[in-house]
Amino acid sequence: MEYKIEKMKAPGRGEVEILGATYEEGLPVGEEVGQWRQKLDSREDKLKYLQNGERYWYSDDWYGSEKRKNPA
Numbered sequence: 001m002e003y004k005i006e007k008m009k010a011p012g013r014g015e016v017e018i019l020g021a022t023y024e025e026g027l028p029v030g031e032e033v034g035q036w037r038q039k040l041d042s043r044e045d046k047l048k049y050l051q052n053g054e055r056y057w058y059s060d061d062w063y064g065s066e067k068r069k070n071p072a
Contacts, residue, residue, distance in 0.1 A: 005017050
C-alpha cells in the first residue's frame, strides 16, 4: 500500500510531512450486513443480545469507566 504524504506548514517548525489517509475506502457489501437477527440462533440468544445492549444505556449496575455520575 502506498501512503499519501502531504507537506504542510507547522507553527514554529516550517514545513513538515503529514501522513494522509492509511485506510482503503469501501462500503460493507453482502446480504448479511447488519442482519444481527439471522446471526443469532435461538430466542434466548436474541434476548440476551438486546438486554446486554440496553444494560449499557439504562442499567444501574455499571462497572469501572462505564459508571455515570448522573443516571439516565
